[in-house]
Amino acid sequence: MGSNRTGRRRFLERGVAMAGLAVGAVRTASSQESAPETREVNPKGPYAYGERSRFVTSGRTNDYPKGVFQGMFGPRQNAPLQDVAGIITPAPLHFVRSHSTLPDTDPQKYRLLIHGLVDRPLDFSLEDLKRLPSESRIHFLECQGNSSPGHHAHRKSDFATVQDLHGGTSCSEWTGVPLSVLFKETGLKKGGTWLVSEGADAGRYTYTLPIAKALDDVMVVYGQNGEALRPDQGYPVRLLVPGWEGPYSVKWLRQIKVVDQPYMAWDEAIQHSISRPDLGDKSRWYHFEMPVKSLITRPSGGQTLPGRGFYEISGLAWSGAGVVRRVEVSTDGGRTWKDAKIQGPVHRKAHTRFTLPWSWDGSEVVLLSRATDERSEVQPSLDELSKRWGFSTKETWETADHAFHFNATQRWRVMGDRSIHDAMWS
Numbered sequence: 001m002g003s004n005r006t007g008r009r010r011f012l013e014r015g016v017a018m019a020g021l022a023v024g025a026v027r028t029a030s031s032q033e034s035a036p037e038t039r040e041v042n043p044k045g046p047y048a049y050g051e052r053s054r055f056v057t058s059g060r061t062n063d064y065p066k067g068v069f070q071g072m073f074g075p076r077q078n079a080p081l082q083d084v085a086g087i088i089t090p091a092p093l094h095f096v097r098s099h100s101t102l103p104d105t106d107p108q109k110y111r112l113l114i115h116g117l118v119d120r121p122l123d124f125s126l127e128d129l130k131r132l133p134s135e136s137r138i139h140f141l142e143c144q145g146n147s148s149p150g151h152h153a154h155r156k157s158d159f160a161t162v163q164d165l166h167g168g169t170s171c172s173e174w175t176g177v178p179l180s181v182l183f184k185e186t187g188l189k190k191g192g193t194w195l196v197s198e199g200a201d202a203g204r205y206t207y208t209l210p211i212a213k214a215l216d217d218v219m220v221v222y223g224q225n226g227e228a229l230r231p232d233q234g235y236p237v238r239l240l241v242p243g244w245e246g247p248y249s250v251k252w253l254r255q256i257k258v259v260d261q262p263y264m265a266w267d268e269a270i271q272h273s274i275s276r277p278d279l280g281d282k283s284r285w286y287h288f289e290m291p292v293k294s295l296i297t298r299p300s301g302g303q304t305l306p307g308r309g310f311y312e313i314s315g316l317a318w319s320g321a322g323v324v325r326r327v328e329v330s331t332d333g334g335r336t337w338k339d340a341k342i343q344g345p346v347h348r349k350a351h352t353r354f355t356l357p358w359s360w361d362g363s364e365v366v367l368l369s370r371a372t373d374e375r376s377e378v379q380p381s382l383d384e385l386s387k388r389w390g391f392s393t394k395e396t397w398e399t400a401d402h403a404f405h406f407n408a409t410q411r412w413r414v415m416g417d418r419s420i421h422d423a424m425w426s
């Protein structure tokens with residue numbers, strides 16, 4: 001470790017020079033003879049950290065009813081997308097998928113080790129990471145199994161909500177250091193083509209990632225929506241792999257090893273590989289980008305319309321490919337479509353808010369939305385997706401717990417009695 005620490009200091013000095021500051025201006029604590037006096041700020045009291053109004057009760061809910069074993073021992077909570085305003089999911093409401101127990105890492109003791117096929121193995125403390133050139137970007141995260149018809153099967157309730165069916169996605173402003181900046185310091189050896197990233201949770205959650213993506217837009221993040229990452233989201237540091245399925249974004253990140261092949265670690269092999277009829281029931285191993293998708297979040301399942309008259313239809317659209325270009329809304333079950341207004345701000349690989357004014361005449365109708373992304377990919381209907389993937393019946397879908405990356409259009413049926421129901425299958 002001694003050599004790592006020296007390496008880190010050298011690196012920080014060079015890093016600072018790179019950022020255009022005077023090298024002498026920064027010295028690591030260990031190089032100082034005695035620490036200067038500092039003022040400890042530890043605010044307490046009723047106004048130190050704001051609480052929401054007691055009238056606001058929106059909260060996360062368990063993704064699966066009790067008793068359904070899904071190989072996850074930690075929290076598995078869905079975000080209340082029906083209550084989110086704009087495009088940012090409040091951090092306390094961000095969805096959660098944790099395979100084992102939450103680590104409780106002391107930020108003073110935190111280290112991120114980067115090793116393997118690099119020229120200079122280095123470890124970084126949280127303070128080291130915060131001294132480096134940072135970026136803040138707004139990106140969605142989505143669990144690979146979000147919206148899977150298995151959910152619709154488990155949630156046969158007439159009152160399934162958008163949270164029940166699709167709450168495995170959220171969107172935050174993430175702040176941290178591009179992984180490419182860290183690799184500039186460690187150097188990369190020839191043949192280093194994949195990364196194996198490991199979390200500090202009890203199960204040592206491990207996932208591999210191709211280096212091309214790592215150098216493109218992957219970040220090592222410590223900030224979420226203006227504050228420190230939440231423990232559920234990986235405090236103090238996680239990977240953030242924009243646009244790709246959630247499992248690549250390793251939480252409680254403690255080491256990255258550069259290797260020369262995909263490792264197919266346990267979490268990837270057992271939990272996240274899928275078999276599909278269109279692949280001759282063979283497993284698909286690596287599944288990267290999340291496809292284009294949209295949902296009407298208001299009005300949506302489980303809600304009741306107060307009466308006939310004017311409503312703003314509102315929803316979220318996103319794509320792992322980049323920007324959402326267009327969202328169409330149908331208020332007649334898909335016979336006719338209207339372009340929704342993209343409310344903005346619009347970010348790449350981020351939830352994007354759309355709206356459409358609508359007047360309800362009191363009759364039974366089916367509402368749905370359909371998004372198109374910057375690559376001109378159009379969100380498929382259930383029929384189109386069934387054909388593409390070779391799922392012939394509702395039953396094949398329902399037993400396919402591993403029908404990952406499910407992005408068929410979500411239909412909501414508004415009944416004459418003003419109640420609203422999941423109409424994915426009818």
Ligand SMILES: Nc1nc2c(c(=O)[nH]1)N[C@H]1C(S)=C(S)[C@@H](COP(=O)(O)O)O[C@H]1N2
Nearest residue numbers: 095096097098099143199205246247250251
């Ligand atoms: N260390 C660790 N990282 C992890 C996981 C985990 O269980 N442990 N779950 C993964 C999965 S499957 C998903 S979908 C995302 C979810 O991120 P979130 O819990 O912050 O929403 O984290 C990924 N990273």
Ligand SMILES: [Mo]
Nearest residue numbers: 097143144246
């Ligand atoms: Mo996930």
